[in-house]
Amino acid sequence: MPELPEVETIRRDLLSRIVGRTITSAFVSSNAPRLVQLMPPAEFCKQLPGHRIEDISRRGKYLLVHLSGGLYWIVHLRMTGRFLHREDPCPEDPYLRAGFTLDNGSSLCFVDLRKFGTMWLIDDPSLVVGKLGPEPLSDDFTVAGLRDLLVRRSAPVKAVLLDQHAIAGIGNIYADEALFNAGINPRRAANKVSKPKTEALHAGVRQALLDALSDRGSSFSDYVDGSGRSGRHQLKVKVFRRTDQPCYSCGTQIRRVKVAGRSTHFCPNCQR
Ligand SMILES: [Zn+2]
Structure with missing residues (x-):
């Protein structure tokens, strides 16, 4: 995802x-009845x-397209969604669920194998994104805030990282990478993570996300x-889907x- x-x-x-373009037509495929929410x-x-x-802004894993007239077009890709801009109309594709043409003849194509x-x-975008936790790359995400979050939960620390109401935007890949960066076992109870390790986790979350951003994501x-190109970060992950391969540190x-x-992927030696 x-x-x-x-x-x-x-x-x-x-x-x-x-940005600056006007939408001239929209279609949603009849084979994607759950794509459009609330209408x-x-x-x-x-x-x-x-x-x-x-x-266009982002909250967690949601894209928010700001439209004239104060409307918001919010898109969540879920498991397999692709949101692509093309200079020409959307090509025939069995997984094309929706298509949008713009006033310069280009198009936005929503392609989604699994249809989630x-x-x-x-x-009012808060109806969709209002309950999300802080953005981990913003000043709203603090060591003190993370500490508050962890001390109140006895669930595994990884489960807290995945909770979008706790912190927005982290999924399975970057939860594993962040915990490796911080040297924390993903199964450790959140309220048993020490203060120094909480600081390490705060930094580890940001590092995992920034490293992936600089590689244009993981494919x-x-x-x-x-525009349809793959990311490069899947070649550089430290633990995610590296089962049985040697830890780069030890x-x-x-x-x-x-x-x-x-x-969940981790190094049993580096992550205690
Ligand atoms: Zn290791």
């Missing part, structure tokens, strides 16, 4: 390509054309950027276990 670095890479790509797809397709794209992706057209399966074999129902 695309996480913060992947969604942020798409946002930056689209920003330079579609019928026909209503969504009727309302969207005529709006100018003013800006979701969109909203809404005037382990479906993720591509706003040579110990990376182990895989289940934590919070998710495949």
Whole structure:
């Protein structure tokens, strides 16, 4: 699933390509009945054309397309969604779930193999993103805030990192990478993480996300950027999906276990 670095890479790509353009037509495939939330797809397709794209922001894993008239078009890619800008119309594709044309003849194509992706057209984005935790790369994410979060929870620390209401934008890849950076066992109870380790985790989360951002995200399966190119960070991860391979720090074999129902990768020597 695309996480913060992947969604942020798409946002930056689209920003330079579609801001200032006006949407001229919209279609949603009848084979994607759950794509549009809170309104019928026909209503969504009727309302969207005529709006100018003013800006694009991001909250956690959500893209927020700011439209003229104070509307927000919110997109969540979920498992396999791709949100692509093309200079020509969306090509035939069995997984094309929605397509949007812009006033310069270019198009936005929403391609989604698994069909878990979701969109909203809404005037109050807080209805969708209002309960998300702080953005980990912003000043809202502090060591003290992370400490407050951890001391109140006895769940494994990895489960807290994955909780979008606790911190926004971290998924399975960067939770594992952040915990490796911090030298913390993913199964450790959140309220048993020491103060110095909390500081290390705060830094480790940011490092994991910034490293991935500088590589334009990780393409382990479906993720591509706003113009259809793969990211590069999957070649540089430290533990994620490196089961049985040697730890880059100490040579110990990376182990895989289940934590919070998710495949979890860690070095049993470096992460205590
Ligand atoms: Zn190690």
